[in-house]
Amino acid sequence: MRISTSLMYQTGLSTLGAQQSDLMHLFQQIGTGRRLVTPADDPLAAAQALNMSQTLALNTRYADNRAIAKQNLGIEENTLNSVTQALQDIKTRVVEAGNGTYADANRRSLADVLKNYRETLLGYANATDGNGQHLFSGYKGDAPAYVKASDGSIVWSGDSGQRMIQVDQTRRMSSGDVGADIFNRATPGTNSYVATAHSSNSGTGLIGSTSVTDPAGANVGKSFSIAFSEVDIDGDGTLEMAYTVTIDDGVSSPTSLPPQAYVDGQAIDLGGVSVVISGQPEAGDAFETEPAQSADLDLFATLDALIEILETPVDGDPVAQAKLTNILNTANQKITINHDNVLTVRASVGARLDELDKLDANGAQRGLGYEDHLSKLENVDWYQAISDLQLRQTALQAAAMAFQSIQANTSLFMQKR
Amino acid sequence: MNLYNLGLTGLNAAQARLTTTGHNITNADTDGYNRQSVLVSTAGGTGTTAGFFGRGVMVDSVRRSYDGFLYRQLVSAQSDGASMVAYGSQISQLNNLLADRTVGISPAMDNFFNGMHAVASNPADPAGRQELLGQAANLVTQINEANRFLNDQRNDINNQIATTVNQINSYVERINELNTQISAAKASTTSQPPNDLYDQRDQLITEMNQLIRVNVTEQGDSFNLSVGNGQVLLSGKQAFPLRAVSSSIDPSRTVVAFTAPTGNPGQTMEVELADSVLQGGRLGGLLQYRRESLDAVQNDLGRMAIGLAKAFNDQHLMGVDLNGDPGGEFFSYVEPTAMGDAGNLGTGGISATFVDTNRLTTSDYRIDFDGSSYTITRVPENTQVYIGDGSDLGGTPPTLIDGLQINLSGTPVAGDSWMLQPTRNGARDLALAISDPAKVAAADAAGGSANGNNALELAALQTAKILGRGTMNVKESFSQLVDHVGVQTQQNATSSKAQANLIQQTSAAQQALSGVNLNEEEINLQRYTEQFVAASRLIDVGSQLFDTILGLKA
Numbered sequence: 003m004r005i006s007t008s009l010m011y012q013t014g015l016s017t018l019g020a021q022q023s024d025l026m027h028l029f030q031q032i033g034t035g036r037r038l039v040t041p042a043d044d045p046l047a048a049a050q051a052l053n054m055s056q057t058l059a060l061n062t063r064y065a066d067n068r069a070i071a072k073q074n075l076g077i078e079e080n081t082l083n084s085v086t087q088a089l090q091d092i093k094t095r096v097v098e099a100g101n102g103t104y105a106d107a108n109r110r111s112l113a114d115v116l117k118n119y120r121e122t123l124l125g126y127a128n129a130t131d132g133n134g135q136h137l138f139s140g141y142k143g144d145a146p147a148y149v150k151a152s153d154g155s156i157v158w159s160g161d162s163g164q165r166m167i168q169v170d171q172t173r174r175m176s177s178g179d180v181g182a183d184i185f186n187r188a189t190p191g192t193n194s195y196v197a198t199a200h201s202s203n204s205g206t207g208l209i210g211s212t213s214v215t216d217p218a219g220a221n222v223g224k225s226f227s228i229a230f231s232e233v234d235i236d237g238d239g240t241l242e243m244a245y246t247v248t249i250d251d252g253v254s255s256p257t258s259l260p261p262q263a264y265v266d267g268q269a270i271d272l273g274g275v276s277v278v279i280s281g282q283p284e285a286g287d288a289f290e291t292e293p294a295q296s297a298d299l300d301l302f303a304t305l306d307a308l309i310e311i312l313e314t315p316v317d318g319d320p321v322a323q324a325k326l327t328n329i330l331n332t333a334n335q336k337i338t339i340n341h342d343n344v345l346t347v348r349a350s351v352g353a354r355l356d357e358l359d360k361l362d363a364n365g366a367q368r369g370l371g372y373e374d375h376l377s378k379l380e381n382v383d384w385y386q387a388i389s390d391l392q393l394r395q396t397a398l399q400a401a402a403m404a405f406q407s408i409q410a411n412t413s414l415f416m417q418k419r
Numbered sequence: 420m421n422l423y424n425l426g427l428t429g430l431n432a433a434q435a436r437l438t439t440t441g442h443n444i445t446n447a448d449t450d451g452y453n454r455q456s457v458l459v460s461t462a463g464g465t466g467t468t469a470g471f472f473g474r475g476v477m478v479d480s481v482r483r484s485y486d487g488f489l490y491r492q493l494v495s496a497q498s499d500g501a502s503m504v505a506y507g508s509q510i511s512q513l514n515n516l517l518a519d520r521t522v523g524i525s526p527a528m529d530n531f532f533n534g535m536h537a538v539a540s541n542p543a544d545p546a547g548r549q550e551l552l553g554q555a556a557n558l559v560t561q562i563n564e565a566n567r568f569l570n571d572q573r574n575d576i577n578n579q580i581a582t583t584v585n586q587i588n589s590y591v592e593r594i595n596e597l598n599t600q601i602s603a604a605k606a607s608t609t610s611q612p613p614n615d616l617y618d619q620r621d622q623l624i625t626e627m628n629q630l631i632r633v634n635v636t637e638q639g640d641s642f643n644l645s646v647g648n649g650q651v652l653l654s655g656k657q658a659f660p661l662r663a664v665s666s667s668i669d670p671s672r673t674v675v676a677f678t679a680p681t682g683n684p685g686q687t688m689e690v691e692l693a694d695s696v697l698q699g700g701r702l703g704g705l706l707q708y709r710r711e712s713l714d715a716v717q718n719d720l721g722r723m724a725i726g727l728a729k730a731f732n733d734q735h736l737m738g739v740d741l742n743g744d745p746g747g748e749f750f751s752y753v754e755p756t757a758m759g760d761a762g763n764l765g766t767g768g769i770s771a772t773f774v775d776t777n778r779l780t781t782s783d784y785r786i787d788f789d790g791s792s793y794t795i796t797r798v799p800e801n802t803q804v805y806i807g808d809g810s811d812l813g814g815t816p817p818t819l820i821d822g823l824q825i826n827l828s829g830t831p832v833a834g835d836s837w838m839l840q841p842t843r844n845g846a847r848d849l850a851l852a853i854s855d856p857a858k859v860a861a862a863d864a865a866g867g868s869a870n871g872n873n874a875l876e877l878a879a880l881q882t883a884k885i886l887g888r889g890t891m892n893v894k895e896s897f898s899q900l901v902d903h904v905g906v907q908t909q910q911n912a913t914s915s916k917a918q919a920n921l922i923q924q925t926s927a928a929q930q931a932l933s934g935v936n937l938n939e940e941e942i943n944l945q946r947y948t949e950q951f952v953a954a955s956r957l958i959d960v961g962s963q964l965f966d967t968i969l970g971l972k973a
Contacts, residue, residue, distance in 0.1 A: 006934020008448045009927060016923070040518040042511075042912060045905025052525050052898035059529040060881065063536045070540040135543045141867025143543050165869050167540045168878065177540075380520075414941040 014405040021398040028391050031382045038380040051379045058372045064170050065365050068358045071167045074177040075351050075358075078137055081129045082184070082348045088126070089341040092119050092305070096337065099312055100330045106315040113312035120305045124148055124156055127181050138181030141165070147181035148302065156302035158182050170361050175354055179347050185301040188294035188339045189346040193222060196299075196335050197277055197291040199328035205230070206324040207283030211335055212275060212291040219274010225250040225292040226272050230283040235263045243283065247272060252296065281324060294339045304336045421472070422961030428475030429954025432459050435478045436947040440940050447935040451622025453483035454935050455614055483614040489929040490621065496922045498628040498699035503915040505704030507908075509572065510712055514908040516568055517901045524897055527561040530554045532881035538861050539874035548741075548856035559750070559851050562724050566846035569717045576705050576713070577673035581663035583630050583702045584675060588660040590627040591644060591652045594620060598641040599656070605640060632699025647696040650677040662689055667761035668785075668838045672709075675702070710799060712907055714843075718781035719900045721845025722886065727893045728752045728849055729776040730885040731877065738860025738873030746860025746873070753848040755823075757786060757839035767831025771823045771841055777885055778822030783840045786825075790833030795820055 030039045041048035098104075099112050128146040130136050135143030141163030149159045164176040188194070195212030207230070214222055227248045232241035243264040249272070250256040262270075267280040277291050311329045316322040410416060435457045446452040458479040464471030517523070534551035541547050597620040604613035620642065627633050627644075633652070636643045644653040651659050659678045666672040675697055678687040694706040728750035738746040757769035769786055773779070782797040784804070793812075795805035804820055811818040812825040823841055853859070861877075862870035886896045 004931045004934060004936050004939065005927075006447075006930035007937045009930040009934055013923065013927075016919070040511075040514045040908070041901050041905030042514050042908035043905075045902045045909060048517075048520070048905050049898035049902035052520055052901060053895055055520060055525060056529055056881070056894040059533060063533050066533075067536060067540045133541065133543050135869050139869070141862065141865050141870035143867060143869025161865065161867065163865055163867055163870055166872060166875060168536065168875055174875065412938070414938045 010409075014401075014409070017401055018398070018405065021394065021401055025391075025394045025398055028387060028394055032384075032387050032391060035382055036380055037382045044379075047379045051376055054372060054376045054379065058369065058376060060171075061365055061369050061372060064168065065362065065369075067167050068169045068362055068365070071169055071175055071177040072355060072358050074131060074137075074165070074167075075355050077129070077131055078178055079348065079351050079355070081126050081137060082344055082351065085123065085126045085184070085344050086341065086348065088119055088123055089337060089344060092116065093334065093337055093341065095119075096308065096330055096334045099308075100327065106317050109312040109316075113309045116305060116309050116312065120156070120302065120309070123185075123301065123305075124150075127185055136160075137178055138184060140180045148185075155306055158186060158300070169358060170365070173361070175357070179351070184344060184347050185340065186299055187343055188297070188299055189343045190295075192294055192339065192342065193217060194294045194335070194339055195275065195277075195291045196294055196297040196332060196339070197289065198332045199325065200288045200290070201325070203283065203287040203289075203325065203328075204321060205284035205287045206281040206320050207279055207287055207289065208281045208324055208327050209289045209291070209331065210278040210280070211331065212277045214274060215271070215276045216274040221249055221273030222275055223251075223293055223295075224273075224275075225252065225290065225296065226275070226277075227256075227288060227290045228270065228277075228279065229288045230264065230285055231261070232285045233261045235261060243285070245270070245279075245283075249273075297336070297339075299336055299339060299343075301337070301340050304333050304340075308333045421474075422957050422964065425473070425475040426954045426957030426961065428462055428477065429957060430951060432457070432476045432478055433947050433951035433954055435459075435481075437944070437951065439481060440943045440947060443935045444937065444940045444944075447937055447940070451618050451625060452935070453485045453614070453618055453621075453933040455481050455483050457481055480611055481614060482612065483617065484933045485617075486929070486932050489925070489932060493922070493925045493929045494625050494628045495632070495699075496918065496925045497625065498632045498703075500915070500918045500922050501629040501700050502698065502704035502707065503911060503918055505701040506708045506712075507704075507911045507915055509576070509705065509708040510904065510908045510911055512572065513569075513712070513716065513904050516565070517904055524558070524561045524565060525894070527554070527558040528881075528894055528897070531558040532878060535874060535878040535881075538859060539871040539878050542861040542871035542874055543741075543868040545856055548859050548861075551859060552851070552854065552856055555749070556851050559849055562720065562846045562849050565720055566717065566844075569713060569720070570847070573671070573709070573713060573717075576709050577663075577671075579705055580673045580675065580702065583700075583705070584661045584663040587627060587630050587646075587652075587702070588658075590623055590630070591658050591660065594623050594627070594642055594644065595653055595656060595658055597623065601640050628700055630700040631697060631702045647677075647692055647698075650679075650692065650696075652677075659687065664689065664691065666691065668836065669758055669840075670761075675706075712904070714783070714799075715781055716900060716904060717846070718783070718840070718842040719896070719903070721842035721847075722776075722779050722781050723846070723893060723896045723900070724849040725752050725773060725842060725845040726776045726779065726886045726896070727880075729773055730880055730883070732852075734873065734877050734880060735860050737864070738877075739862040739864060739866045739870075740860045741857040741862075741868060743866050744858075747858065748852040749859075751848075751850045751852040752845060755839060755841040755844075757784075757837035760836045760838075763831070763835040763837075765832035765835050766829035767835055767837075768828045769837045769839065770826045770828075771820075771839060772826065773822065773841070774817075774819055774824050775822035778819070778888055779842060779886070780821045781842060782821075783838060783843070784820070786837040786839060788831040788833060788835045793827075795825070797821075 027039065031037060038044055038048055038051065095112055095115055099109055127138055127148045128136055129138070133143075136146050139145055139147035139160035141161050143165075145159065147158065147160040148156050151157050158181060160181050162180055162182065164180065165178050166174040167177045169175045193214050195214070197209045197212045199207065199209050216222070227250070229246050229248070231244060231246065233244040234240065235242050235244050244261040245264050246258055246261045247270070248256045248258045264279070264283070266282070267278060269276045269278050275291070279289060307329060311326055314322065314326075316326050439455050439457050443454055458481070459476050460479055462474040462477040464473050520526075531551075531554040534547070534554040537547045538544075538551050597616060601613055601616050601620065604616055605611070624633065624635060624642070631646055634645045636645070638655075641655070642653070643651070643655070645651045646661070652661065653659070659680075662676045662678065663673050664676045666674045674691050674694065676689040676691045679690055680686070681688050694710050697703055697706055729752070731750055732748050735746045735749040740746055752773075754773060755771045757771070759768065765788075767788065780797065782800060785796045785798050787794045787796070792807055793805065793809045794803060796803050805812075805818070809825075809827050812820075812827060817824045859874070861874035862868075863872035865872075881894070882892050884890060884892055886893065891899060
């Protein structure tokens with residue numbers, strides 16, 4: 003077969019060119035450390051790397067979101083810690099106010115102390131984060147959660163919006179709590195009761211705290227009103243002081259039980275729920291005890307009622323003293339429920355912080371996996387690349403030498419010279 | 420006396436052979452040169468009663484070593500190779516553009532959604548909102564820029580088509596000229612083959628095939644040329660040049676038209692050629708790239724832009740901004756308008772509205788009206804997707820064509836046609852519609868500065884399968900585009916390599932016959948020199964014999 007001289011040169015040239023182009027590609031791979039110099043090197047891996055980079059970016063983003071949630075919950079936890087301490091102190095003061103040796107003047111100074119606590123608590127309830135957003139006002143972060151009305155009372159003005167943060171692929175976590183859920187409510191699920199005396203009572207009857215004697219009792223969770231009247235219970239022709247219990251389950255219309263004779267200090271069994279009334283109620287007096295879940299547990303309203311009664315003189319007036327005692331009792335019960343609720347919210351904050359830590363650990367683990375995968379997709383295998391490089395270099399040198407020697411030694415024209 | 424004559428024929432033959440050998444040596448590296456050799460025969464004999472005495476050698480002709488089959492095989496392989504190289508040089512630009520995933524659209528998209536998440540987690544933070552708008556503007560810029568690159572490439576291809584068509588026409592003229600020269604040369608030399616003119620003409624055909632695949636039919640000594648599926652470029656002495664013209668249905672697209680006789684003498688008309696008809700050579704490669712890659716990639720990018728903008732806007736409209744106002748459009752995009760063919764006689768106009776962007780395809784649509792009904796055909800697949808009078812297209816609910824509502828207006832005439840490219844300019848027209856950070860509708864309908872619920876939903880669009888009938892999220896649609904480009908580049912590289920091997924093999928086969936081997940010529944040089952010396956010796960001997968006879972007399 004005839005080998006044309008120009009073809010021989012061309013072939014030699016293109017062989018060297020091809021080898022050099024391969025070598026160049028290896029140089030690029032080694033120089034950049036990337037197996038994928040362009041998508042054409044491995045189109046599927048290039049596409050997967052793009053998707054993986056998004057997954058990785060999202061994973062990093064969720065970690066950032068968790069940091070924000072942690073920060074918000076941390077501020078809330080600090081605030082709630084202060085709230086807990088304030089409530090603890092208020093309870094002590096309320097007990098102190100019940101001290102029988104205290105005179106009106108002592109109670110007035112206690113009222114001043116409580117006024118201070120009221121302001122302190124308002125401050126906590128309207129606490130703000132680094133952006134000046136109120137922690138507990140729901141969606142309306144730029145508005146305070148509680149505002150002072152024209153009559154001086156403190157009213158809830160936030161909404162029930164939960165500030166959700168995407169803390170993981172499928173988990174949206176509330177990064178705070180709403181003021182109404184902290185200061186105005188009983189812990190969901192609690193079955194405690196709040197007992198109150200009617201403000202119009204003219205006797206000296208005192209209502210103690212309500213206890214749930216049998217959680218499975220027929221009437222647990224219902225409201226009761228206990229109204230006093232004079233009825234001839236024993237049929238002896240004289241009227242005795244008696245009470246009528248009316249049970250309200252909040253659904254059907256209230257039912258009244260037959261009147262019962264009143265015995266001072268005897269526990270009244272309401273069907274799983276028991277309450278003690280003592281002292282001397284008058285006919286027309288009434289007491290109520292209702293589940294904490296439906297009771298008005300507005301902390302600031304409770305404080306206002308406390309301050310008002312502590313500023314009212316009661317010295318020498320047994321009826322007014324009974325009223326004071328009843329209101330102190332009620333307030334004590336309510337603040338205890340508020341206190342328990344704040345502790346519950348704190349526990350939930352703690353649980354969320356704990357969950358965030360666990361999600362962080364998972365996220366970090368996942369991130370490592372994603373990075374490893376990404377690296378496998380697009381990074382060069384150094385052992386392979388270096389050995390390829392040596393092989394190619396040798397091949398290129400061999401091809402160059404072969405070409406030179408063939409050209410130099412096989413041309414008759416060249417040999418003649 | 421005979422020895423003189425014998426020697427003379429030998430000298431002439433050796434001279435002719437040496438000349439030809441010299442021609443071969445000097446043209447060893449000339450493109451398109453076919454090795455030449457001298458054909459000789461004995462000059463016959465002079466009959467005597469004692470037998471026939473030879474009269475020496477006679478030069479018959481000079482012939483080139485040429486095999487039409489090998490030659491055509493090589494030219495065809497080279498034409499395909501040139502097509503692949505042209506395609507490759509275009510797609511590798513695109514491939515390089517998408518090479519680094521840490522720059523361009525992909526990180527811009529990650530950053531944009533990261534910004535959205537930051538707003539969701541901290542909706543009241545003005546810095547976060549500002550950052551989001553900055554990242555959104557960057558994403559828009561990256562998408563616009565990628566599209567600008569594609570448009571530049573499209574314009575460049577338009578220019579290259581025009582240039583290539585001019586070059587093709589110039590080759591036609593030169594081949595026409597050579598046809599004439601060859602006829603004249605043959606006529607002047609009693610039909611001796613003008614080898615070098617043949618080589619020149621073949622070389623022109625070779626070079627022309629690098630531009631477009633040309634079919635050659637020989638008519639006597641003349642070549643007739645045609646391209647595509649029989650469009651004549653040269654017939655006899657009449658050339659019918661190609662023209663680069665703007666497509667009548669899409670003026671942004673330069674297409675090739677051929678000129679054909681109208682039937683009236685001397686008059687021609689221009690007829691547009693479908694891109695797919697022209698294959699091979701640089702022109703074929705460019706047209707193939709535009710048809711198979713550029714259009715698809717630009718549509719893909721446009722679909723991604725529109726899908727993102729529409730899905731994002733739809734969610735954004737449900738939200739409430741920092742001022743308590745309902746959310747407005749976040750991105751802006753343009754609803755597509757179909758281009759009417761330049762030859763349309765009616766006043767019919769067609770536009771479209773994006774309704775369900777999840778069902779958008781990356782295809783274009785050709786719409787034809789036959790006087791009573793419209794036919795909508797998806798191109799380049801050529802799948803008919805609708806036939807009807809069009810009344811249901813505007814009905815309630817409208818019949819959607821791949822997520823598009825088609826709006827008809829005016830009065831078309833039978834034969835009118837339109838081209839609808841719903842996604843072609845999507846990446847170009849994408850823009851950011853808001854510039855005030857407070858206008859980011861991060862809150863849901865409840866409002867409030869700390870309400871990031873709508874922002875959460877907006878951020879969730881990052882992984883929502885909002886494209887390709889619920890098969891892809893926005894990033895996945897981009898990575899699919901990258902995969903397409905990568906695969907096409909890879910295929911082109913593979914087939915180019917295979918083609919280069921094929922060219923090398925066919926070239927070796929052709930050169931084995933037609934090429935010049937200098938060693939062979941060197942040996943020939945020695946052989947013919949020896950012949951020359953031998954023939955000279957004949958004359959010398961003749962002279963000695965003559966002297967001998969003269970000496971006898973003395």
